[in-house]
Amino acid sequence: MSKLNDYIIIEIKELKKYFKEVKAVDGVSLKIKKGELFSILGPNGAGKTTLVRMLTTVLTPTAGDAFVNGYSILTGKKEIVKKIGVCPQDIIIYDVLRAEENVEFVAAMHDMPRKEAKEKTKKLLEDFGIAGRKDWSKRFSGGMQRRLNLVMSLVFEPEILFLDEPTAGLDPQARRLVWDFIRDLKNKESTIILMTHDMVEADSLSDRVAIIDHGKIIAEGTPTELKEKYGSDNILEVSFLEQEDLEVVKNNIQNIPFVANWSEIQKKDRKTLLIAFQGGLKNLVKLLQQGLIENIEEVENIKFRQNSLEDVFLNLTGRRLRD
Amino acid sequence: MTILENKAIQISIKNLKDKLRHWQYMFFSLLLPIMFTLMFYFMFGHEEDPTGRTGFDYGFPGMIMYAIGMGTMNAAIMFAQDKSSGMLNRLDTMPTGRKNMFLGALISESLFLMLQIVIMFIVGYAILGLYYEGPLELFFGFLIAVLFGISAVGLGIIIASISKNVEVANAFSLLVFMLLIFLSGSMMPFESPIVYFTPPYWAKQIFLQLTVLGHGLNDNLFNSSLIGAGAETIPITLFGGLLIVVTYTIVFIILGIIVFQKKTKF
Numbered sequence: 373m374s375k376l377n378d379y380i381i382i383e384i385k386e387l388k389k390y391f392k393e394v395k396a397v398d399g400v401s402l403k404i405k406k407g408e409l410f411s412i413l414g415p416n417g418a419g420k421t422t423l424v425r426m427l428t429t430v431l432t433p434t435a436g437d438a439f440v441n442g443y444s445i446l447t448g449k450k451e452i453v454k455k456i457g458v459c460p461q462d463i464i465i466y467d468v469l470r471a472e473e474n475v476e477f478v479a480a481m482h483d484m485p486r487k488e489a490k491e492k493t494k495k496l497l498e499d500f501g502i503a504g505r506k507d508w509s510k511r512f513s514g515g516m517q518r519r520l521n522l523v524m525s526l527v528f529e530p531e532i533l534f535l536d537e538p539t540a541g542l543d544p545q546a547r548r549l550v551w552d553f554i555r556d557l558k559n560k561e562s563t564i565i566l567m568t569h570d571m572v573e574a575d576s577l578s579d580r581v582a583i584i585d586h587g588k589i590i591a592e593g594t595p596t597e598l599k600e601k602y603g604s605d606n607i608l609e610v611s612f613l614e615q616e617d618l619e620v621v622k623n624n625i626q627n628i629p630f631v632a633n634w635s636e637i638q639k640k641d642r643k644t645l646l647i648a649f650q651g652g653l654k655n656l657v658k659l660l661q662q663g664l665i666e667n668i669e670e671v672e673n674i675k676f677r678q679n680s681l682e683d684v685f686l687n688l689t690g691r692r693l694r695d
Numbered sequence: 696m697t698i699l700e701n702k703a704i705q706i707s708i709k710n711l712k713d714k715l716r717h718w719q720y721m722f723f724s725l726l727l728p729i730m731f732t733l734m735f736y737f738m739f740g741h742e743e744d745p746t747g748r749t750g751f752d753y754g755f756p757g758m759i760m761y762a763i764g765m766g767t768m769n770a771a772i773m774f775a776q777d778k779s780s781g782m783l784n785r786l787d788t789m790p791t792g793r794k795n796m797f798l799g800a801l802i803s804e805s806l807f808l809m810l811q812i813v814i815m816f817i818v819g820y821a822i823l824g825l826y827y828e829g830p831l832e833l834f835f836g837f838l839i840a841v842l843f844g845i846s847a848v849g850l851g852i853i854i855a856s857i858s859k860n861v862e863v864a865n866a867f868s869l870l871v872f873m874l875l876i877f878l879s880g881s882m883m884p885f886e887s888p889i890v891y892f893t894p895p896y897w898a899k900q901i902f903l904q905l906t907v908l909g910h911g912l913n914d915n916l917f918n919s920s921l922i923g924a925g926a927e928t929i930p931i932t933l934f935g936g937l938l939i940v941v942t943y944t945i946v947f948i949i950l951g952i953i954v955f956q957k958k959t960k961f
Contacts, residue, residue, distance in 0.1 A: 449713065453790045454790045456788065458785070466709065466715055468712070480701070481786070483701075483702075588761070
C-alpha cells in the first residue's frame, strides 16, 4: 500500500440508475485513490455491471455524477475514454478476426503507433498463452476467448482499468495467470477497479473492497478491516485420538484471551473440538503453540477455516454471495 | 485527415475483413445477384427488338440496383450484429468517436458495393456481352450506381439502429429492400406513380437511359426527359433525376447519422 497516494482518481457521488421500477444502482458514493486495486464485490444482479457501465460512460445515470480522473461522466466522455481500459463481463471480440487482429484493432482505436502495437500485442498474447494461434477467434476455446477479451483491454496500458468479472469461466490455472497479471499491473501504478463475486479474488488482490447489494454499497474497507468488523471468528477444528488430550487442550485455551468460545462434537468415532478465535494467522500460530503443541502428543486431524469476505457478506445481508 | 481519420479507415478495414470472411454476406451480396443475372439472361436475353437489343439489355440496370440494394441488408445486419454483441458499447469505451464508427461503416460498405458493381459489370458486359453505349456512359452509370448504393447503406444503418437485434434487422431490411425494389419497377415493370417515391427507380432510370437508350451525356443530360412509369416521358430531365438521387443519398446519410447517434446511446 506504500505506493498509494492520496489523489482521488475516481469519485462517485450519489450515483443512481433506475430501469423503470428496478433500482439497479441506488445512490452509490465512493472514492478510489490513484494506484489502488479497488474491488466491488457483490452477487449477480447487485448492480456491479451497471455501475461500471456508468463509470465507463456507456450508460447515462438517472441521477448523481462521478468523476473519473477529474472529468464528469456526464460531460467528459471524450477525455475519460482516453484513460480507461474496460474488460467487459461478456466476451466481446470480433469472432472472424484473429487474436492479434482483435488486439491491434483496439490499439489503433487508442492511437498507438503501429510498431509499438504489434510488439505489445505479441508480448501480451505470449503472456496469456494465445500466441501462435492463426485461426479466427471464434474457433478458440471459451477460456482463450476470455483471455483475449482481457488482453484487448490491456494493450494500450490504461491508467485506469475496469475489470468486470475477468476470471469468470476460467480454469484454475488460467485464473492464477490473470491474478498474477493483475498484481503486476498494480505494481505499475495502474488503478484497477475489479468487479467480482469471487470473494477469494477480492480478498487476495484488493487494497480495498466495497460490498454492493441491491444497488447500494453496504460496507467498505480493506479486506482485513471488513473481516474484523463484520466477519465471523476463525475456526480451528481439532480431532483427538484420546479424550484426555481433548481435556488438556480445553484447559489450555481457557486462558487465551483471543479465543472466543469452543464446543465439543463427536465426528465418527473421534472427539472433536471446535475452537472459535479472533484475529489473523498470527493468533492461529499462538493458539497452536499455547494450546496444542506444548501439551499434546497426538492429534488425529486438524482443520482451519479462516474468516472470509463470504462471512462478511453473510453477516451483513443474511445471504451467501452465491444465493 | 481531419474528416477522414485513421480510425475510420481502421474500422473500415476491419469491417471489410469481417464481411469477406462471412460466407453468408458473400453469398447474398455477390453470388445471389449473379445467379439472378444468369437466370434472367437465359430467360430474356435472346429475343432482340428492332434495334438489336434484348429484353435483358433493358432489364440489367434494374438487376444492378437489386444487387446494390442487397448491400442495404448486409449493412443493416452487420451493424445490428455489432450492436447486439455489445461491440458498439465496447467501442464506446474507447476514444473511437461515433463519427468514426459511422464513417468507417460507410467507407467499407461503399468499397464493398463498388466491388459488387464491378463484378456485376464484368458478368453483364464482359461475359454475357450485354449492350452499352460507350465506356464513358458506363462509367457515369457506375457513379450513379455508387451514389444509389451509398443511400442504401445509409438506409441500412438507419434500419440497424432502430432494430433490437440481428433477427429484427434481417427481417426489417428484407421487407424494406424487397418493397423498394418491386415498387420501383427495377426488377419488373410497375406502372404506378408510386415508383417516383422510390430511390431505385431514379437510379435505374438514369442508368438505363444513359447506358442503354443512349440519351447520352453532354446537352442531353439537361434536355432529355426521363421515361416514367407509363412508358411516357415525364417533365424531369436526366440531370433532375440525378439531383433526386443525390438528395435521397444526402437525406439517408444525415438521417443515418442522427438515428445512429440517438438509438445506440443508452
